[in-house]
Amino acid sequence: MSILDSCPDTVATSSSYDEMNKSKGMSKDYDPQSFESSVYKWWEQSKAFTPSNNKKKAPYVIPMPPPNVTGRLHMGHAIFVAIQDVLARFHRMRGRPVLWLPGTDHAGIATQLQVEKLVQEQEGFSAKKHLSREDFLQRIWTYKEEQGGYITNQLRVLGASADWSRERFTMDPDMSNAVIEAFVRLHDKGLIYKGEYMVNWAPGLQTAVSDLEVEYTEEEGFLYYFKYLLLQDESDASHQEQLYIPVATTRPETIFGDTAVCVNPNDERYQKFIGRQVLVPMTGRTIPVIADEYVDIEFGSGALKITPAHDPNDYTLGKKYNLTFINIMNKDGSLNTQVPEKYQGLDRFDARTQLWEDMVSADLTLSKKPHMQRIPRSQRGGEIIEPLVSKQWFVKTQEMGAKALHVVQSGEMKIVPSRFEKIWYNWLIDIHDWCISRQLIWGHRIPVWYVGNNSDEYIVARNQQEARDIAVNQRGHSQDVMLTQDEDVLDTWFSSGLWPFATVGWPSQSEHDPESDLSRFYPATCLETGYDILFFWVARMAMLGLELTGKSPFSVVYLHGLVRAADGSKMSKTKGNVIDPLDTVDKYGADSLRYSLVTGVTPGQDIPLNMEKIEATRNFANKLWNCCKFVTENALKGADAAELASLGVAGTMTQEEYDTLALPERYIVSKCHELVQSVTEDIENYSLGAGGSKVYEFLWDQFADWYIEISKTRLYEGAGGGGNEEAKAARRVLVYILDTSLRLLHPYMPYVTEQLWHHLPRAKQENGFAVHALMLADWPQLDDDQPLVQNAVDVKLFETFQALTRSIRNARAEYNVEQGKRISATVIISAGKLKDELKAELKSLVALCRLLPDESSVCDAESDEAKAAAMVESVRLVVQDGIEVILPLSGLLDPVKERKRLQKQVEKLDKEIEKLAGRLSAKGFVDKAPAELVAKAREELALLESQASKVRSSLNSIMV
Numbered sequence: 001m002s003i004l005d006s007c008p009d010t011v012a013t014s015s016s017y018d019e020m021n022k023s024k025g026m027s028k029d030y031d032p033q034s035f036e037s038s039v040y041k042w043w044e045q046s047k048a049f050t051p052s053n054n055k056k057k058a059p060y061v062i063p064m065p066p067p068n069v070t071g072r073l074h075m076g077h078a079i080f081v082a083i084q085d086v087l088a089r090f091h092r093m094r095g096r097p098v099l100w101l102p103g104t105d106h107a108g109i110a111t112q113l114q115v116e117k118l119v120q121e122q123e124g125f126s127a128k129k130h131l132s133r134e135d136f137l138q139r140i141w142t143y144k145e146e147q148g149g150y151i152t153n154q155l156r157v158l159g160a161s162a163d164w165s166r167e168r169f170t171m172d173p174d175m176s177n178a179v180i181e182a183f184v185r186l187h188d189k190g191l192i193y194k195g196e197y198m199v200n201w202a203p204g205l206q207t208a209v210s211d212l213e214v215e216y217t218e219e220e221g222f223l224y225y226f227k228y229l230l231l232q233d234e235s236d237a238s239h240q241e242q243l244y245i246p247v248a249t250t251r252p253e254t255i256f257g258d259t260a261v262c263v264n265p266n267d268e269r270y271q272k273f274i275g276r277q278v279l280v281p282m283t284g285r286t287i288p289v290i291a292d293e294y295v296d297i298e299f300g301s302g303a304l305k306i307t308p309a310h311d312p313n314d315y316t317l318g319k320k321y322n323l324t325f326i327n328i329m330n331k332d333g334s335l336n337t338q339v340p341e342k343y344q345g346l347d348r349f350d351a352r353t354q355l356w357e358d359m360v361s362a363d364l365t366l367s368k369k370p371h372m373q374r375i376p377r378s379q380r381g382g383e384i385i386e387p388l389v390s391k392q393w394f395v396k397t398q399e400m401g402a403k404a405l406h407v408v409q410s411g412e413m414k415i416v417p418s419r420f421e422k423i424w425y426n427w428l429i430d431i432h433d434w435c436i437s438r439q440l441i442w443g444h445r446i447p448v449w450y451v452g453n454n455s456d457e458y459i460v461a462r463n464q465q466e467a468r469d470i471a472v473n474q475r476g477h478s479q480d481v482m483l484t485q486d487e488d489v490l491d492t493w494f495s496s497g498l499w500p501f502a503t504v505g506w507p508s509q510s511e512h513d514p515e516s517d518l519s520r521f522y523p524a525t526c527l528e529t530g531y532d533i534l535f536f537w538v539a540r541m542a543m544l545g546l547e548l549t550g551k552s553p554f555s556v557v558y559l560h561g562l563v564r565a566a567d568g569s570k571m572s573k574t575k576g577n578v579i580d581p582l583d584t585v586d587k588y589g590a591d592s593l594r595y596s597l598v599t600g601v602t603p604g605q606d607i608p609l610n611m612e613k614i615e616a617t618r619n620f621a622n623k624l625w626n627c628c629k630f631v632t633e634n635a636l637k638g639a640d641a642a643e644l645a646s647l648g649v650a651g652t653m654t655q656e657e658y659d660t661l662a663l664p665e666r667y668i669v670s671k672c673h674e675l676v677q678s679v680t681e682d683i684e685n686y687s688l689g690a691g692g693s694k695v696y697e698f699l700w701d702q703f704a705d706w707y708i709e710i711s712k713t714r715l716y717e718g719a720g721g722g723g724n725e726e727a728k729a730a731r732r733v734l735v736y737i738l739d740t741s742l743r744l745l746h747p748y749m750p751y752v753t754e755q756l757w758h759h760l761p762r763a764k765q766e767n768g769f770a771v772h773a774l775m776l777a778d779w780p781q782l783d784d785d786q787p788l789v790q791n792a793v794d795v796k797l798f799e800t801f802q803a804l805t806r807s808i809r810n811a812r813a814e815y816n817v818e819q820g821k822r823i824s825a826t827v828i829i830s831a832g833k834l835k836d837e838l839k840a841e842l843k844s845l846v847a848l849c850r851l852l853p854d855e856s857s858v859c860d861a862e863s864d865e866a867k868a869a870a871m872v873e874s875v876r877l878v879v880q881d882g883i884e885v886i887l888p889l890s891g892l893l894d895p896v897k898e899r900k901r902l903q904k905q906v907e908k909l910d911k912e913i914e915k916l917a918g919r920l921s922a923k924g925f926v927d928k929a930p931a932e933l934v935a936k937a938r939e940e941l942a943l944l945e946s947q948a949s950k951v952r953s954s955l956n957s958i959m960v
Contacts, residue, residue, distance in 0.1 A: 017042040018758040018772055026632065026759055030618075030625035032589025036751045040156055043754075046771035049163045051097035051521075060091035061524040062100045063500045063554075064162055065537070068107035069169060070114060070147040073154035075563040075571065075597075076530065078581040079607065081158045082594040083560055083688060084528050088161050089747035090683045093779040099521050100161060101503050103168035104151065106144075108443040108492045109205060109213065109380045114147075115140050115442075128206070133441055133487075140442045154582065158590050159750045161775065166517075168503045170495045171444070178502035179444045179495045180462050182548055187460045191396045191547070192436075194458075196325075198315040199390050199435050200376065203333030203348075204383040207439035208392055210493055212536040213379045221373045224252050225301060225366035226359055228261050231277040231286055245273060245289065246366055248300035250373050251310075252359070253352040255281055256339040257328040260306040262317060265291035267302050281364045282355065283340060290321055309389040325389050331439075333386060348386065393437035393446060393488070400543035401431040407542065407552045415557045416686045417604040420534060427535050434540070436491045443489030450484045451477060459483070497540035500524045500553035511549075524554040531559040531604055558686050559604050563597065566610030579609060591749035592617040598748060599692040620696060621752050624745075627704050628756040631734045635715055636761070639731055647732060648763030649739040652676075652780060658789045662726075663837045664844060665733045666791060667798035668707040671698065672737050673788035674795075676780040679744050692748045699741050706802070707737065710844045735760055740780045750775060797837050800880065801845070804838070807877045807885060808849040815875075815892040823891035824855035826869035828884045835860070852891075902955040909948040916941045 017038065027034065043049065051059060062084050067077055084100060092098040119127040119139065127136050152167065168175060186192045199208040227244035245261055261278050263270035270289070277286040294317065295304050308318025309325040318325060330336045333348045342358075343351050359365045376385040405428040407413040408421055415421050437446060449467040451457040459475070461467035464483060471477040498506070505518040513519055523545070527538060538557055545553030564570060565577040584593045596614045601607045636644065653669055661669065675698045682691030714723070714730035739760055746753040757774040765772045781788060808825060817823060827845070829835045838845070839858040846853050859865040861884075869886040877885040919925055920937055 021755065021758045026625070026629050026756075030622040030752070032591065032621070032751060033586070035755050036159075036585075036590055037157075039751055039754050040159065042771070043161065043773065043775060044156070044164065046773070047165075048771055048773055048776055049100070049161045050165060051099045051163065052092075052095075054095055054097050057094075057096045059097040059099060059521055059525070060087070061098075061521045061554075062088060062526050062528060063503065063524050064100060064102045064160075065529050066103045066105040066168075066170065066496060066499065067151050067155075068110055069104035069144055069151070070107070070111055071151045073151060073157075073581050075579060075581055075609070077151070077155065078158060078593060079560055079563050079597050080528060080530070081155055081160045082597040083558070085158075085160055085594070085750070086598060086683065086688050086692075086747040087526060087528065087558075089750060089775055090779070092161070092775065093743065093746070093777060095778070095782055097520075099163055099166070099504075101166055101168070101521075102152065102155070102160070102162035102164060103170070103499075103503060104148065105492060105496055106169070106171045106443065108438055108440050108489060109207065109209065111144065112140060112440055112442040113205065113380055115143050118143065128441075136441045157582065157585055158594065161750070166503070170492070170499075174508065175495065175498075175502055176444055177508070178498050178506060179490065180447045181507045182494075182498055182502075182544065183447050183490070184460055184462055185548060186395065189547075191400065192393060192460075193396065194391065194393050196389050196391050197394060197433065197435065198312050198387055199392055201329075201331075201386045201388045201390065202378045202381060202383060203329075203331065203386055204381045205378065205440075206331045208390060208435055208437065209378060209380075209385070210435075210491055210536060212493070212533065214376045214385050215379050216374045216376055218372055219375045221250055221371055221375070223248050223250060223300065223369050223371035224356060225368070226252070226255075226281065227364050227366060228278040228281075228303070228305070229364070230273060231279060233276070243273075245270060245278060245303050246301040247303045247305050249305055250371065251352065252356050253335065253343075253348050254307045254310045254328065255305065255355065256283065256335070256343070257307040257310050257326045258287055258305045259308060259318065259323040259326060260287050260321065261289050262292050262295050262304045262306050263289065264293055264295040264297050264302065266293070267295075267297050270303060281359055282362070290317075292317060292320075310387055312387055315387075315389065327389055329386060329388055392435045393448075393490075395434040395436055395494075397431045397434050397543065400547050401428040401539075403546040404428055404539055404542040407546065413542065413552045413555060413557065416559065417602070420531060420559055420604060423534065424539070428539065434491075436494045437486075437488040438491055439487075440489050443492065444495055446486040446488050446490060448486040450486070451475070452482050458486075493536060493540055496537060497544040498548075500527070500541055501545060501549055506549065522549070522553070523551050526556040526558055527554040528558040528560065530562060532562065534559060556686070561601065561604055561606035563607045563609055566608050566612075568606070568608050579611070584611075584614060588614050588618045589621065589751065591621055591752050594750075595620075595692060595696075595748050599689045599696070601689050603686060603688075620700065621749065623700060623704060624752060625756065627699070627708060628738060628759060630708060631738055632759045635711065635731055635734050638715070638727060643728065643731070644761045647735045647761035649736055650763035651778075652786065652788055653736060655787075655789050658791075661729055661733065663794060663798055663801070663841055664707060664710045665729060666794040668702065668733060668737055670790045670792075670795050671702055672740055673790050676740065676744065677788055677790075680779070680781050680784075683747070692745075695741065695745045695748070699745070703737055703741065708734070709848060710841075713843045713847050742774060743777060743780050746774055797834060800834060800883065801838060801841060804879050804883065804885065805845060805848050807879050808845075808851075808887070811875055811877055811885075811887055811892070812850070817892055820850070822850050822852045824888050825849065825851050826856070826866065826886040827858040828861050828866045828869070828886065829858060830861060830882050834883075855891075899955060902951055905951050906948060906955060909944055909951065913941065913944045913948060916944065 021035075064084065065080060088098050088100040116127050119125065127139065131139070152164070155162070183192060200211065200214050202209050225246055225248045228247050230243040230245065232242065245263070247261060249255070258280055263274065265271070265274065273289045274291045276289050278289060279286055290306075295302065306314045306317055306323065308314050308323050309327045310329070317323070326338050328335055328338045329348065335343050335346050335348065335351050337344055343354065346354060356365065356368070377383065378385055405425060408415060408424055415424060447461060447463075449459045449461060449464060451459065451471055459467045459470050461470055464485070467483055468481070471481050471483065472479055501518065501522050504521045505516055506522070509516040509518040511519050511522070527541070529538060541553050545551060565575070569575065569577065571578045581593060592614050595617045596609065597607060600613070639647070652673070658666060658669060675694055679691040679694055682688070682694070711730045711734055714726045739757070742753040742757050754774045762772070804827065812823070827838060829838060835858060842856065842858055843853070845851060846856055857865060873889045875887045875889060875892060877887065879885060916937060920934070920941060926934055
């Protein structure tokens with residue numbers, strides 16, 4: 001059951017969830033499971049994810065990479081949700097209409113394979129062999145309806161603020177129409193053709209697959225060395241044995257498809273054989289010996305068998321030298337009628353074994369050696385891919401690739417990080433035509449109709465009626481001519497390549513209609529995805545978008561790395577190091593997972609993830625929870641209704657108000673405004689990790705550790721506070737800083753920030769949204785030119801106060817002063833603004849350093865008070881030039897206890913000295929031990945004696 005399903009509808013459907021949340025008060029502890037689902041339902045049902053109608057700012061559009069419709073959530077989904085949601089929420093809060101457009105992909109191979117397995121397991125027969133196309137399709141649609149939807153609900157659990165009202169599926173009617181239109185237009189432009197080419201063939205699936213769906217693994221195999229016998233001529237008369245060329249292969253069964261043996265023209269061993277004929281083993285067929293510098297003289301025997309129909313490299317050589325292409329395999333991986341009868345119908349691997357045995361018997365083999373090789377396997381079925389030449393539909397990519405290359409070179413489309421631009425260039429410069437046909441049932445059927453029984457005459461059309469009209473009116477066929485649609489479907493990447501524009505109304509909407517989705521939301525702003533599909537999806541979207549719309553489909557391509565185990569290794573069920581995102585959310589909350597994925601890494605870098613990091617983030621959320629509890633349940637207790645109403649943050653603090661504040665308040669506001677500016681720049685520039693880390697550090701290190709503690713000296717009479725105006729100023733700054741920080745943190749940790757924000761005093765809603773939510777509140781800096789009050793002098797002054805505080809705290813720690821004990825302190829400083837500021841904040845120093853209020857002061861260096869303090873036996877701390885602290889020694893320690901402690905330390909050191917000195921005085925040790933060991937012992941003795949001397953000196957200085 002989804003986490004979202006566990007929330008009562010009465011809570012989520014209420015448009016006043018924020019008021020209900022506030023009225024219940026804050027729970028004692030941070031418990032994300034108690035509110036995350038409620039918050040999400042409130043957002044979604046309040047239509048908070050739909051783009052605003054703000055016409056003053058350009059929309060920010062992110063097309064969500066569509067996960068497989070029947071898939072389940074994994075870390076690859078979690079990382080893209082975490083990053084894309086940061087972008088969506090940030091730009092939404094900055095006032096831009098944001099469209100984060102979600103959807104799912106039909107995933108042709110993966111989905112059909114699941115249904116085939118299901119039918120085989122439950123009904124005991126092959127769906128592909130025994131079901132009609134229509135029945136098989138219906139089974140798949142039923143499976144999709146049953147299993148689809150899980151993944152999108154799981155994305156919701158992570159907090160994805162996507163506009164689910166616009167959710168698309170790649171086989172929705174409008175999406176299918178877009179696919180057909182794209183095919184027809186590209187064919188009309190001469191960019192789609194049918195031809196024979198080398199493809200990756202999956203014999204089990206019985207379809208061509210894309211490069212992305214092929215994974216290469218290093219596996220132990222064999223390198224088979226055998227003889228290619230030369231056809232004898234007159235020059236061989238002097239040789240008693242028949243001459244041969246030694247050749248090596250990893251796939252002996254492909255010998256039947258050989259149409260040449262190739263050697264390097266510079267290889268002296270074989271130069272004399274170039275142009276002659278050799279006999280293909282076990283066939284009697286002859287093939288030529290050709291020469292090309294492509295052959296590596298040092299690899300294997302230095303001679304290559306050329307099988308143009310079953311090897312990509314051999315295919316190129318076959319085209320170059322106009323060799324014959326012999327396809328020796330059936331679609332299921334068995335050998336066909338192009339091989340000797342004995343081997344026909346054998347599986348390719350059985351044929352390999354049989355052929356090698358027969359060649360051994362015929363004395364045609366040389367050796368068989370173990371060999372590590374890269375094996376191409378189907379990502380879906382795990383079977384070994386067979387390269388073979390097949391008649392398929394292709395897209396010409398040279399011209400389209402050149403356009404995609406240009407938009408990056410010209411800066412029209414930016415890739416983040418920029419180091420991937422070089423890879424983009426290399427791939428598009430060396431691009432090959434794209435095989436787009438798949439021999440599947442599930443997918444967009446190719447809109448091609450064959451005329452009569454002639455497979456060479458076909459019509460490309462949007463539907464069968466249009467095909468018939470063309471056949472009759474343009475081709476001269478009779479009205480009842482037989483038309484048969486192509487059985488193949490299109491590559492899934494073809495339909496997903498249209499995703500940025502097909503999802504917003506192409507081709508039915510007009511880009512010239514300013515109110516249409518196509519006009520408002522295309523081109524998209526940012527495409528965020530993993531670097532591993534830069535070529536297979538991103539490049540194809542760029543090519544298709546430029547070709548079909550004339551525009552680059554997005555301005556920025558942001559590439560994230562892969563989520564890996566803590567040690568940097570790939571997550572694997574076999575290794576047992578897989579972190580399940582839903583389990584993690586159940587235990588730590590979605591915010592902890594999201595923040596951990598986004599921060600601490602840079603774009604394009606792989607992300608090592610461990611539970612310690614996620615747990616640390618949960619602890620941070622708990623710290624934030626407690627900060628909010630302090631503000632709402634303690635600091636605001638003394639405020640009346642009028643003051644509470646005035647505390648809601650409706651904009652940034654003005655210079656006039658800033659100037660009325662005391663130093664700690666001015667410092668924290670100045671640092672907060674600096675943070676706003678820095679985080680805004682970071683996210684605008686796609687440095688998301690840096691921005692998130694800065695908010696964390698500010699809240700923990702500055703707000704919680706410093707300002708909250710200092711605010712108590714304004715709020716509580718016992719801590720030196722109690723003044724009405726001072727308390728009001730503290731409450732104003734506490735709310736202002738916490739509210740601003742929650743807004744900055746919201747894109748990273750949306751649930752906890754939304755839940756907490758409701759408990760703060762809030763300004764009246766004025767932005768026209770239907771719901772008063774933090775996710776729809778204004779960003780602290782709506783526009784880049786918006787002024788944010790900052791003062792470097794105030795920051796420097798307070799940093800001096802912090803240094804002073806740390807010096808006293810360090811002295812307390814060094815002298816082991818009990819935590820609850822208060823001590824005296826005299827701060828000596830030259831006259832000036834710094835002295836006035838520190839004097840005004842003496843009560844803060846007293847609170848933070850546990851000082852005695854009546855025995856602590858700030859004074860001039862030449863004052864009588866400073867001179868009197870210097871007369872007492874004390875510890876002097878130099879904080880910085882011009883600032884000293886005098887701490888009376890009597891306050892730092894209990895003389896009796898300290899003498900006992902030091903006496904024990906002396907006795908312990910004396911025993912160690914006696915033991916080591918005795919060892920060094922022993923003649924046997926000094927004479928026999930290695931010199932370096934003796935030297936080390938003497939160094940240790942000198943160190944111990946020095947320590948003992950210092951401890952004795954301290955002991956003698958203490959008077960009881």
